[in-house]
Amino acid sequence: MPSPVKPKKQLGQHFLTDENIAKKIVNLLPLQQGEKPMRTLEIGAGTGVLTKYLLERTDLEMFVVDIDAESIAFLAQHFEAYWKNNDRPAHLISGDFLALDLGQRFENQPLFIIGNFPYNISSQIFFKVLAHQEQVQQVVCMIQKEVAQRLAAKEGNKTYGILSVLLQTFYKIEYSFSVGAKVFNPPPKVESAVIRLVRNGRKELGCAQKLFFQVVKAGFNQRRKTLRNALKSLLPPLFSDPQQYLDKRAEQLSVEDFIALTQSIEKARQSEKM
Structure with missing residues (x-):
């Protein structure tokens, strides 16, 4: 059944349609050990292709943020049981991730971030992650393949750049797998890739x-x-x-x-x- 949510060019939306890829992305988040679920924020849920697999995981306390009112309305109705589950509540946030105060909203507690990031704001998302480097423990995301390669590049590579250095200072970056254009609606004009960022042990730089x-x-x-x-x-x-x-x-x-x-x-x- 076609989704009632229409992809919007101005929001850079390309909705993933392949269920197997969605499962692979969600499975990159490690299983949480211990009793307390890990607070996890999905950015730009769209039609909920990742959301449904995330909500099924009992080891995650799920938060979903989307700037698209049409997506929010669809997610609120389609996954209604999860938002109203008092035993294991999930949280739906209508708004712009870039304007979200992560420290206040998540009480400065450790946080996972996951999502199929809009390609036109992916760099801004990563700079926000850097601003909350002590709080954001892992990031699993689909981004433009060229950007993924750049983030994972090492010195001596011509794609190595500002975000390569800044993110690798605080995170181990794993290039997980590439994704073709045909599994999206509408298909993007570029190839995509999934990467994972895992917070390393660096606490101090020894300089400002x-x-x-x-x-x-x-x-x-x-x-x-x-x-x-x-x-x-x-x-x-x-x-x-x-x-x-x-x-x-x-x-x-x-x-x-x-x-x-x-x-x-x-x-x-x-x-x-x-």
Whole structure:
């Protein structure tokens, strides 16, 4: 039976229609150990192809957010029993994920995120994940294949970029599998892929995170230049570069290299103030 929810171009909606792929995506979320279900947020549920398998899992406390009023109305009716289950309630949120205060809404408790992300806002979603890196423990998502490859890329790869470094600083990124265009309504003009982000054990950078982000962004914003030129505005006048990072381009530095470079810049700034 066709879904009454129509995909909307302005929202970047391409609804997954393959049930087997939906199951594979949901199964990438690990089974929770212990008595307390893991709070899990699905972004952009659309027609509920992932939602129905997520709601069946008793180890998850489900929250679903969608900006599309038509989708919300359909999900509210189609999965009515779950929203009204007092023993194991699920929660339907009408609104924009990007405007959602994750800390307040989920009481700063650990959170899983899952979804077929709208391709036009996937980068914004990942920057929001970074802003809540201590809270968001895992992300399982379908995104544009090119973006997935970029996020998982290592130094030396031409697709390696700002989000590659920033996300890999705090998450282990697994490229799970590719997905063709024919399993969507409407079919996108690009191929898709499913990736999983798992929070690593890094708690501290040994430098200001704001400065680290500035160094990474400045380096890649002028990626054809050496870092000596790309980071000119961030470097102290008498900066010493024993590792010769500044003679390289941004794509040649690993996550650890960027951290070490930022630590050196911060230390030099502090010395000049003394």
